[in-house]
Amino acid sequence: MYRVLIVDDESWIIESLKSSLKWEEHGFVIIGQAGNGIEAYEMIERLEPDVVFTDIRMPGMNGIELIKKGKALSLKTQFIVISGFADFDYAQKAMNNGAIGYCLKPFKQTELLELLNKAKQNRGKSAHFEFTDMLDLLDNRTPEGYAYLEQTLEQYGLISQNALDSDGNITASQYYFLVSIGSGTITFAADIPNIPFKLGRFKKAYLISNAAIDLLKENLLPQIGEDITFIGIGNRATQLEEIKDSLEAANLAAQQYFITAIKEVYIYRLANDIAFDEQIQRIGTGLRDADLEEVSRGIDTIAALFDQGIGNIKSAFRVYNRLQSFSSRTSLEGEESFLYSCEQLFTLFEDVRKMMSYLKDNMISSIIAKPSADYHHSKNESMQEILHYINRNYHEGGISIQSLSERFFMNPTYISQLFRKEVGETFTEYISRLRINHASELLRTTDLPVNEISERVGFQDYFYFSRIFKKLTGQTSSQYRDSNQT
Numbered sequence: 307m308y309r310v311l312i313v314d315d316e317s318w319i320i321e322s323l324k325s326s327l328k329w330e331e332h333g334f335v336i337i338g339q340a341g342n343g344i345e346a347y348e349m350i351e352r353l354e355p356d357v358v359f360t361d362i363r364m365p366g367m368n369g370i371e372l373i374k375k376g377k378a379l380s381l382k383t384q385f386i387v388i389s390g391f392a393d394f395d396y397a398q399k400a401m402n403n404g405a406i407g408y409c410l411k412p413f414k415q416t417e418l419l420e421l422l423n424k425a426k427q428n429r430g431k432s433a434h435f436e437f438t439d440m441l442d443l444l445d446n447r448t449p450e451g452y453a454y455l456e457q458t459l460e461q462y463g464l465i466s467q468n469a470l471d472s473d474g475n476i477t478a479s480q481y482y483f484l485v486s487i488g489s490g491t492i493t494f495a496a497d498i499p500n501i502p503f504k505l506g507r508f509k510k511a512y513l514i515s516n517a518a519i520d521l522l523k524e525n526l527l528p529q530i531g532e533d534i535t536f537i538g539i540g541n542r543a544t545q546l547e548e549i550k551d552s553l554e555a556a557n558l559a560a561q562q563y564f565i566t567a568i569k570e571v572y573i574y575r576l577a578n579d580i581a582f583d584e585q586i587q588r589i590g591t592g593l594r595d596a597d598l599e600e601v602s603r604g605i606d607t608i609a610a611l612f613d614q615g616i617g618n619i620k621s622a623f624r625v626y627n628r629l630q631s632f633s634s635r636t637s638l639e640g641e642e643s644f645l646y647s648c649e650q651l652f653t654l655f656e657d658v659r660k661m662m663s664y665l666k667d668n669m670i671s672s673i674i675a676k677p678s679a680d681y682h683h684s685k686n687e688s689m690q691e692i693l694h695y696i697n698r699n700y701h702e703g704g705i706s707i708q709s710l711s712e713r714f715f716m717n718p719t720y721i722s723q724l725f726r727k728e729v730g731e732t733f734t735e736y737i738s739r740l741r742i743n744h745a746s747e748l749l750r751t752t753d754l755p756v757n758e759i760s761e762r763v764g765f766q767d768y769f770y771f772s773r774i775f776k777k778l779t780g781q782t783s784s785q786y787r788d789s790n791q792t
Contacts, residue, residue, distance in 0.1 A: 307330070307333060307334065307335040307754075307755075307758065308333055308334045308335070308356040308357060308422075308425065308426065309334075309335060309337045309353070309354075309355045309356045309357070310329065310334050310335065310336045310337065310355060310356070310357045310358075310359065311336075311337060311338050311339070311340065311346065311349055311350065311353065311355040311357070311358045311359070312324065312336060312338075312339045312340075312358075312359045313339070313340045313341075313342075313343065313346040313358060313359065313360040313361060313364070313369070313372065314339075314341070314359075314360070314361040314364070314388065315341050315342055315361065315363075315364045315365060316361075317341070319361070319388070319411060320339050322411070322412065322413060323359060323388070323413055324336060324339075326413045326415060326418060327415060327418055327419070330754075331751070331752045331753070331754075332419065332422060332752070332753045333426065333752070333753040333754050333755060333758075334357070334422060337353055337355060338353060338355075342364050342365055342366045342367065343360070343364050343366055343367025343368060343369065343371060343372040344366045344367050346358070346360065346367075346372055347367065347372060347375055347376065350376050350379065350381070350383060351379060354381050354382075354383065355383055356382065356383065356384065356425065357383070357384050357385075357386065357422070357425050358372075358376065358383055358384070358385050358386070359386050359387075359388050360372055360373070360385060360386070360387060360388065361387075361388055361389060362387060362388075362389045362400065363389070369387055369389075369400065370399055370400060370403055372385075373385045373387075373400060373403045373404055373405055374403050374404075377403070377404045384406050384425045384428060385400075385404060385405045385406065386405060386406060386407050386408070386409065386421050386425070387400040387405045387407070387408045387409070388408075388409055388410075388411060388413075389408070389410065389411065406421065406424055406425060406428060407420075407421040407424060409421060426753075444549060444550040444553065445550070445782065445784075452546045452547070455546055455549070456546065459515075463499035464481070464499050464500075464501065464513065464514075464515040480515065480516060480542050480543065480544060481513060481514070481515050481542070481543040481548075481549055481552060482513075482514055482515075482517060482519065482539055482540055482541075482542060482543070482552055482556070483511055483512065483513055483514075483539075483540040483543075483549070483552040483553040483555070483556040484511065484512040484514060484526075484537060484538065484539055484540070484556055485505065485509060485510070485511050485512075485537070485538045485540075485553070485556040485557045485559070485560040486509070486510050486511075486512070486534050486536070486537045486538075486560065487508060487509055487534070487535050487536040487537075487560050487561075487563075488508055488532075488533050488534040488535045488536070489508055489533050490529070490531075490532075490533025490534040491510060491534075492510070492512055492526065492529060492534065492537065493529065494512075494514065495525065498514055498515075498516070498517050498522075499514070499515055499516075500512045500513060500514045500515075501513045504757050505557070505757070505767070505768050505769075506757065506760075506761065506766060506767050506768050507761050507766070509557075509560075509767065509768075511553060511556065511557075513549070513553075519539060519542075519573065522539070523539065523571045523573065526571045527570075527571055530569050530570065530571065531569075535563070535569050536560050536561075536562075536563045536569060536570065536571075536572065537560060537570075537571045537572070538555075538556045538557060538558065538559030538560025538561070538562065538571075538572050538573075538574065539556055539559055539571065539572070539573045539574060540552035540553060540554070540555035540556030540557075540559065540574050541555045541574050554769070555574040556574060557769060558574060558618055558619055558620060558648070559572040559573060559574040559575075559618075560572065561618075561619040561648060561649075561652075562618055562619065563657075564619050564622060564651060564652065564655075564657055564658055565612055565615070565617060565618060565619065565621075565622065565657070565658050566615065567656075567657045567659075575618070577616070577617045577618045577620060577621045578616065578617075579617070579621055579624065581611055581616060582608060582611060582617060582621055582624070582625055585604045585605075585607045585608045585611075586604075586608075586625065586628050586629065588600060588603070588604040588607075589601050589604035589605060589629060589632065589669065590632055592604060593632050593669065598670060601669050601670065602666065602670065605629075605662060605665060605666045605669060606666075608625060608662065609658075609659065609662040612658045612659075612662070613659075619648045619651070620648060622648075622651060622658050622661060623645060623647075623648045623651060625665075626645060626651065626661060626665065627644050627645060629665050629668075629669060630644060630665075630668070631644070632669070644732075644734075645734075646734065646738075646770070646773065646774065646777075647767070647769065647770040647773060647774075649766065649767040649769065649770040650770070652766075653703065653704060653706050653766070654706055654708060688714070688716070688724070689724050689725075689728045689729070691714065692710060692714060692721065692724070693729070695710075695713070695714075696710075696736070696737060696740070697740070700737050700740045700741055700744075700763075700764055701741070701744070701762060701763050701764040702764060703764050703765070703766040705737060705764070707721055707722060707733055710733075721733070737764070738774050738778065739778065741763040741764045741765060741774075742763075742774060742775055742778045742779065744762075744763040745759050745760065745762075745763045745771070745775060745783070746779065746786065746790075748762065748763070749783060749786055749787040749790065750787070750790045756768075756783045756784070756787075759783075771783075
């Protein structure tokens with residue numbers, strides 16, 4: 307949300323402006339109001355709004371002086387002048403001092419939206435780069451897209467002039483993405499240019515250039531604490547097309563805490579999954595032969611590999627899905643078992659040890675226990691109660707088969723079977739469809755940023771939202787918005 311401050315010495319003007327738009331539908335929120343320029347200047351210093359609507363004629367400090375002093379603060383605040391005087395001289399003076407536009411009272415919605423959209427476009431060019439703009443740049447792997455990305459990197463000091471050869475190789479710079487988990491923001495040394503943007507409610511990404519990684523890690527470690535719990539550093543990019551890969555690698559590295567449960571700065575490394583594959587095969591054979599000891603030894607060995615630091619979040623994701631596929635084959639109708647994203651592991655388990663403990667219990671149960679003869683005969687009332695709860699609460703990120711099991715005192719396998727039988731799709735498919743339908747509606751009818759939409763409908767991570775949205779709609783969120791928004 308872009309944050310707005312309104313300044314006018316007449317309260318009815320402020321109320322008129324506030325009621326002129328449904329601000330949040332267009333991506334803005336009013337964070338305060340002031341009755342004079344002096345009060346407004348103090349609020350700008352304290353609140354750092356994105357946009358300030360200010361009157362010109364006010365006691366103490368007029369609007370022109372407020373714009374001058376506000377600009378001197380070196381913030382990213384943009385000013386729009388409001389006045390009842392259709393005087394070109396005032397407007398020209400305000401524009402000369404940095405205002406982005408001028409509107410007359412009474413307010414017209416079309417004029418306000420035009421000015422707010424201009425503020426958005428200007429904000430997208432600032433050093434605090436807008437989330438969707440940066441992701442669109444990285445996704446646009448065309449010559450035109452790379453040219454614009456190069457221009458953007460030059461604009462913010464991350465690439466020097468003529469730093470690319472004819473093949474697109476970066477000859478004078480190297481790039482890394484960092485991803486931080488937590489509410490805090492990473493502080494970089496003055497000689498490390500960077501572009502920060504949000505990946506989710508508690509996840510931020512930073513594109514940096516020309517940094518010695520070992521020294522960077524040393525400088526980042528003291529920032530790990532309550533506000534920043536984990537940091538991931540992606541692989542080095544030597545071509546523009548590799549920068550997006552560095553972001554995905556940094557995201558994986560930041561999630562290494564699922565494996566280690568240690569607050570740390572993690573550098574991305576490829577996992578060697580051969581050892582895991584050997585044990586997965588061993589478990590599959592043990593399940594086929596109903597050999598409890600062999601299954602148990604295979605799972606314990608995988609847990610030991612994770613304890614040794616072998617593997618990453620992708621390894622855990624792969625192990626989970628492979629072992630759950632074995633378990634599903636032994637049940638009568640299959641269990642709601644497969645995950646579509648690494649991020650889903652965090653909604654199910656505290657760490658990889660809890661995951662392995664769950665899988666071990668599940669594997670053993672699939673051998674020694676069989677459902678009773680009437681296990682699959684669901685009662686529609688039970689299913690309706692569950693569906694009613696999901697339909698009202700799907701926007702909450704923590705809903706899972708496990709949480710439904712605890713809430714309704716039902717076996718998770720039984721709930722999964724009910725979904726397949728009564729709804730005709732899995733729980734994951736059902737709740738994803740609800741969330742993506744809601745996201746599609748918001749993309750069509752509002753100007754909310756994509757990351758905020760993903761959070762509103764229940765996705766806790768942009769990468770997962772992006773994959774599911776494209777899977778269900780056949781388009782990226784940006785493509786969908788461009789083709790459907792009126």
